Amino acid sequence: MSEAEAHAAPHDDHGADGHTHGSLRGYLIGFVLSVVLTAVPFWLVMGGVLDSRQLTGFIVMAFAIVQIVVHMVYFLHMDTRAEQGWTMMALIFTLIVVVIALSGSLWVMYHLNTNMMPFHDMRQMP
Amino acid sequence: MTAATHAATAGEPPVFYLKDEHAHPEGASTMLGFWIYLMSDCLMFAVLFAIYGVLGGSYAAGPAPKDLFDLDLVALNTAMLLLSSITYGFAMLAMVKDNVRATLAWLAVTGLFGLAFLGIELYEFAHLIHIGATPQRSAFLSSFFTLVGTHGLHVTFGIVWLVTLMVQVGRFGLIAANRRRLMCLSMFWHFLDVIWIGVFTFVYLLGVLR
Numbered sequence: 660m661s662e663a664e665a666h667a668a669p670h671d672d673h674g675a676d677g678h679t680h681g682s683l684r685g686y687l688i689g690f691v692l693s694v695v696l697t698a699v700p701f702w703l704v705m706g707g708v709l710d711s712r713q714l715t716g717f718i719v720m721a722f723a724i725v726q727i728v729v730h731m732v733y734f735l736h737m738d739t740r741a742e743q744g745w746t747m748m749a750l751i752f753t754l755i756v757v758v759i760a761l762s763g764s765l766w767v768m769y770h771l772n773t774n775m776m777p778f779h780d781m782r783q784m785p
Numbered sequence: 786m787t788a789a790t791h792a793a794t795a796g797e798p799p800v801f802y803l804k805d806e807h808a809h810p811e812g813a814s815t816m817l818g819f820w821i822y823l824m825s826d827c828l829m830f831a832v833l834f835a836i837y838g839v840l841g842g843s844y845a846a847g848p849a850p851k852d853l854f855d856l857d858l859v860a861l862n863t864a865m866l867l868l869s870s871i872t873y874g875f876a877m878l879a880m881v882k883d884n885v886r887a888t889l890a891w892l893a894v895t896g897l898f899g900l901a902f903l904g905i906e907l908y909e910f911a912h913l914i915h916i917g918a919t920p921q922r923s924a925f926l927s928s929f930f931t932l933v934g935t936h937g938l939h940v941t942f943g944i945v946w947l948v949t950l951m952v953q954v955g956r957f958g959l960i961a962a963n964r965r966r967l968m969c970l971s972m973f974w975h976f977l978d979v980i981w982i983g984v985f986t987f988v989y990l991l992g993v994l995r
Contacts (some may be wrong), residue, residue: 670895681874681877681878682878683875685853686871686874686875686878687871689871689874690871690874691871692868694867697860697863697864697867697982697985700990701856701860701863701987703989704856704990704993704994705857705860710962712994713923715994716991716994718898719986719990719991719994720986720991721980722986723983723986723987726982727979727982729809730870730975730978730979731981734874734975734978735976735979741815741954742816742820742968743949745817746816746817746820747819748935749820749821749824750820750824753824753827753828756831757827757831758838760828760831760832760835761831761834761835761838763848764835764836764838764839765835765838765839768839768988
């Protein structure tokens with residue numbers, strides 16, 4: 660909604676335009692950062708640059724998290740002020756649930772897989 | 786704000802209430818509501834990611850990610866989606882400047898990049914199914930097709946929505962309602978790119994490393 664309409668609204672704190680549109684500069688910064696943050700992980704994996712797979716995996720995941728933050732800031736225009744902070748609150752709540760669901764599932768199912776492997780000879784069990 | 790009315794009778798504690806609901810401009814809560822929808826969509830994708838994380842190693846003696854994934858193709862796909870994100874940003878900037886023609890042009894470019902993304906993804910899926918790596922082959926492939934397919938379905942509906950909005954903007958111009966819709970689609974489109982970051986990292990790159 661345009662600026663004029665937002666000000667014509669009965670009270671400004673309910674202005675429809677809780678989200679900013681960003682600027683050309685912001686979009687370009689976000690785009691360049693995203694390109695770099697995408698290219699480096701692909702290069703690491705496709706080129707087999709590092710000897711350690713585990714280290715490569717951690718670096719790739721770190722790049723993904725940074726790129727998600729870049730997208731949130733430069734493309735989705737997240738900030739703590741939009742909608743009096745409610746978008747940020749919803750995001751934080753979602754992130755907490757996502758982290759619990761992901762880490763919980765992986766943790767529980769990993770242990771389930773390890774501990775429930777079929778034994779070939781049950782008589783040798785204590 | 787409407788004046789609070791003081792309704793107190795002798796002996797009773799005073800009760801304050803608003804005489805009438807204060808006015809909300811039309812669409813004032815749309816952006817927050819749409820954000821909440823995106824967050825619920827995010828939870829759905831989190832569950833699909835968790836399923837892939839759990840089942841991604843169950844190959845059932847079938848093909849593993851290393852045998853199947855062509856990272857060149859995935860890199861090309863990622864570039865398409867990233868380019869469509871920035872062109873949608875340009876469409877929003879044109880919208881702020883009240884430039885209908887530029888908005889429509891950038892939306893069209895965004896749609897083409899989206900279609901290119903979908904085309905490459907469908908080509909990949911067709912290739913996988915052709916060589917026998919169908920969703921029925923193993924738990925890994927079931928969860929792979931579910932996760933990546935759901936994302937592709939979102940992109941498909943995003944393109945349908947985009948074409949709808951192009952028709953709307955073409956017919957009615959950049960009226961307030963259309964601006965609001967364009968902003969919602971903007972969030973949806975960028976959100977899909979965020980999900981794709983998770984997909985290409987978690988499914989493709991880490992899958993090939995596995």
